[in-house]
Amino acid sequence: MVESATGCATRDDPLMKYFALKMLFGDVAKFYGILLGLTFASLLISQQSAIFVGLMSRTVGFIRDTGQADLWIIDPDKLYVDDQKPLRDTEVDRVRSVTGVAWAVPLFKGLLSAKLPSGERETCDVIGIDDATLIGGPPKVLEGSVADLRNPDAIMIDNASRGRKLALPAGLAPGDVMLDFDPNDPAAKRRPMGLGDVLELNERRAVVVGIVETTPTFQSQPVIYTTYARAKQYAPANRRTASLVLVKALSGVEPKELAKRIEAETGLLAFTPDDFSWRTISYWVSQTGIPINFGIAIGLGFLVGVAIAGQMFYNFTLDNLKYFGAMKAMGASTRRLLVMVALQAFVAAVLGLGIGLGITCMFGLSVPGNRLAFRMLWHIPVMTAGAVTIICVGSALLSMIRVVRLDPAEVFKT
Amino acid sequence: MSPAAGTRDDDVAIRLTDVTKTFGKGDSAVPALRGATLEARYGESTFLVGPSGCGKTTLISIVAGLLHRDGGAMSVLGTDLGSLSRGQLTRWRSENVGFIFQAFNLIPQLTVAENVSVPLVIRGVRRREALRKAAAILDAVGLGGRERSRPNKLSGGQQQRVAIARSLVHDPRILVCDEPTSALDASVGWKVMQQIAAVSQHPDRAVLVVTHDERIFPFAHRIAHMDDGRIKRVDQQSHQPLHAGAGAPEDPFR
Known part of the structure; x- marks a missing residue:
């Protein structure tokens, strides 16, 4: 003042x-x-x-959803998580033999065409998780249980797709098929796909036993979880079927150190979830418009x-x-x-x-x-x-x- | 010495002797003042008249501390403005000079009272005090009750009266008016000059008016005729200048 x-x-x-x-x-x-x-x-x-x-x-939602693994092991040519560069099943055993590995399980991830009971076809992201341990399963189960995947022909579908891309004709009972459904009819009423509904994957029967919640994929395809062995049956025959290998490090083993060891001993690439996410994002950033x-x-x-x-x-x-x-x-x-x-x-x-x-x-x-x-x-x-x-x-x-x-x-x- | 503390040793408020001012350099140099000599007294209105480009605006800018002279001698309120730093000059202006502009320059987003209070706000006076003084002087110029109006809601004459109030609210010792009636019609201009004459009458204040409007010459004590950057002659009015007090003549333009 x-x-x-x-x-x-x-x-x-x-x-x-x-x-x-x-x-x-x-x-x-x-x-x-x-x-x-x-x-x-x-x-x-x-x-x-x-x-x-x-x-x-x-693009990395699947990596985040699959939280149990310390390391993701992939083919050296695989650039991102959805890149189709599968491994031989024998690679899983080679990884398991590396010192410091607590467990290693194969995981299938690939796009397959599903035929719905209405006769429509939809490309789905099918994930096959380890039959024995069910490691690699969905992050959240809304209906059913992951253990139900051990039932014959069992699959679980994602909640976001059941009412949209996987929706069925309204009057269709679980297990039935409808031959005269016109999907282009604007008056056609639909209901969400649910437990007990049956669809075909590569002309093989698949029964919905659970509803799961996942992070939407980049292309928003429906996500289907099943076991690794069944996913191999659904997928076209190929000598290489494992999309990648999930690894858990022994207690006290630093994942990054273990990754170096796995790379040195197997010739594959090993990433922590964060590093694999960045590799995937880098692909989309550098290779797309x-x-x-x-x-x-x-x-x-x-x-x-x-x-x-x-x-x-x-x-x-x-x-x-x-x-x-x-x-x-x-x-x-x-x-x-x-x-x-x-x-x-x-x-x-x-x-x-x-x-x-x-x-x-x-x-x-x-x-x-x-x-x-x-x-x-x-x-x-x-x-x-x-x-x-x-x-x-x-x-x-x-x-x-x-x-x-x-x-x-x-x-x-x- | 404080820039506001010029001593008053005679009746002359402004004294310019052979003041020169040139704009530009070299071939593009344009002399605006070529040796202007002028005296303006306290309690008087001195009108500067002359053709466009004769240096009137340059002269009042120098007197008001907005421009520095190039040569000659000058004393305003007993202070040689050429000796003041930029900051001192800014402060000197805020304390000693009131301005009435040709285009009013009222800030349209502010109320009338806020516009009038600007010189006080510049000096750091508190809001309540500034608005109280603004209301008082608005009342003096006949605009009591219009404090909260926006300038654009007023007529041209009323806006110029707001400008008059703004020029005097901080009680300056020099009032500089640049063509105060040029934007007004004859009758309104006459009333505005009455207003200026009425409120600016002060034994400790000198008024300097630049004008082309011969109809308002009766309001002058002295009329300095300028041409080509010089004061050619100064006419002292033989009669008592007009003002709005008792006995003021009728508006000839009514």
Whole structure:
């Protein structure tokens, strides 16, 4: 608190800041334009990023779902989890013989065509787990039990697909088939596939004994769990059938050390779940156009922010330059005017970012279940905030340059 | 010495002697003032008149501390503004100069009272005190009750009266008016000048008015005629200048 020359009690600048905010909020058209630009940029950047992360997460959903193993052993040419580069069954024994291995079990994972009782065909992601131990089973069983897979022809299907891709005609009783069902009839009613329903995999009978919940796959195929031996029967004959080998390290053995040992002794590749996830994600990032397409959308969001919000904020400052000039003439220092501009940019950034992220989160929460590939990591708000900061700081700096260069004598020329 | 503490050793508030100012350098140099000499006294209104480009705006900018002179001598309120640092000059302006602009320059997003309070806010006066003073001076210029209005809800004459209130709210010792009536029609301009004359009458204040409008010359104590960057002559009015007090003549434009 200081005493001014007029004898009035004075303090630092809250009123100048208040005026700055009134100037911002009071210019309704420009304020909402700036807000709209920043909101749209935040929304596009964060929403597209969250969907990209969601999609990438789905590519490794199976690795996350299969939590019992310390190591994933694969053919050296296998680039990602769904890559069809199978191993010989004898490789399982070679892995088991490596010192430090507690157990090693084969796992089948492949796309097979299923024929439904309605006569429709659907490509399914069939997972065959170890017959003896049932290791590699689903993360969550909703109906039935994993042990039921030991029943003849038993399979378990995923909950998300039973009412969609695996849905059956409404009147079809479990075990029956319908020869005259027209799947293209829009009036045809359907019911979810359930326990006791029978379908064909490679012309072999498969009976639903359980409903499980899994992370959706990247291509959203139905997921079918069965035993390894039965999966080999369903799959076309091949000398190499094991998609990979799951390994548990002995207590006290470091998985990464064990991985090196397995690689050295078998010539296969061994990864921890995290490393295998990154190998899979790296494949999708480097070998597909997905990142580029999402990158373009995110880049467009940034450009929209620059083009609309950045330019509009700059124009907002230009419109107010004569008032800043008048205030400068009346004795306001350049620093105080810069604080006003910075505050305006900061408030616009915070509001635009908050609304944009809020809409993104509402978008993610509004779609029930896991139908939407949407995953909000903490990195996404940080990255979005960084982009909005760049937009606002850039436009604010340009505006500030105009304010710094503003000659107060200019006020007499308007 | 504090920049606000110029001593008053005579009746002259502003004294310029052979002041020069040139914009640009080399071949593109444009001399705006070629040796302007002028005195403006406390309690008087000095009008600067002359053709466009003769240096009027440059001269009031130098007097108001917005520009530095290149040469000559100058004392404003007893202070040589050329000796002040940029920060001192900024503070000196905030304490000693009131401005009335041709285009009013009222901030449209602020209320009338907030606009008037800007010079006080710049000086760091508290909100309540600043708005109280603003309301008081708005009342003095006949705009009592319009404190919460937005400038764009007022007529041109009313906006200029708000600008007058803003220029005087911090009780400046110099009032600089740049074409205060050029954006107004004749009748409104006359009333605005009455207002300026009424509220600016102060024995410790000098008023400097730049104008092309000969119809408001009766409000001047002295009229300095400028041409080509120099003061050619200064006419002292033979009559008592007009103001809005008792006995003020009728508005000739009514």
